[in-house]
Amino acid sequence: MNTMEKVADWCNQRGERFTPSRQLVLQLLSEQPHAVTAYQLLDILQQQMPQAKPPTVYRALDFLQRMGVVHRIDSQNAYLVCDDFPHRHDAAFLVCDGCGNVSEVNPDHLQFELLRKEAADRRFVIEHTTLEVRGRCVDCQQ
Numbered sequence: 001m002n003t004m005e006k007v008a009d010w011c012n013q014r015g016e017r018f019t020p021s022r023q024l025v026l027q028l029l030s031e032q033p034h035a036v037t038a039y040q041l042l043d044i045l046q047q048q049m050p051q052a053k054p055p056t057v058y059r060a061l062d063f064l065q066r067m068g069v070v071h072r073i074d075s076q077n078a079y080l081v082c083d084d085f086p087h088r089h090d091a092a093f094l095v096c097d098g099c100g101n102v103s104e105v106n107p108d109h110l111q112f113e114l115l116r117k118e119a120a121d122r123r124f125v126i127e128h129t130t131l132e133v134r135g136r137c138v139d140c141q142q
């Protein structure tokens, strides 16, 4: 199954509608080599759907985030498709300050238990954790 089929399946199971505009937004986002902002995505979307408006993109992105298909990189105000969908919990990204490239850390390699323990000790309820690690990718060193 490709990503589109997997997402369609996942939405079905959860009784959510994977509408044509949601599909198109995901398709276009998955074709981008980098994380993109909602407005960049709107420009791309309008080439195929000239009537698309900002809410079309924002609603689709909200939905896809809720489904654990898309991550938002807060420091870039940008979005990218999850490498390991569906991914609804902790996530970490390596963000290059040189070229803006974002790569998702393999979730199997994340150890957020200590963070969760620390939060629990303070009776803090975590709703979601996204760790953004800033630095330089291999292409941008020197």
Ligand SMILES: [Zn+2]
Binding pocket: 071, 082, 083, 084, 085, 087, 091, 104
């Ligand atoms: Zn992910």
Ligand SMILES: [Zn+2]
Binding pocket: 096, 097, 098, 099, 100, 101, 136, 137, 138, 139, 140
């Ligand atoms: Zn770079």
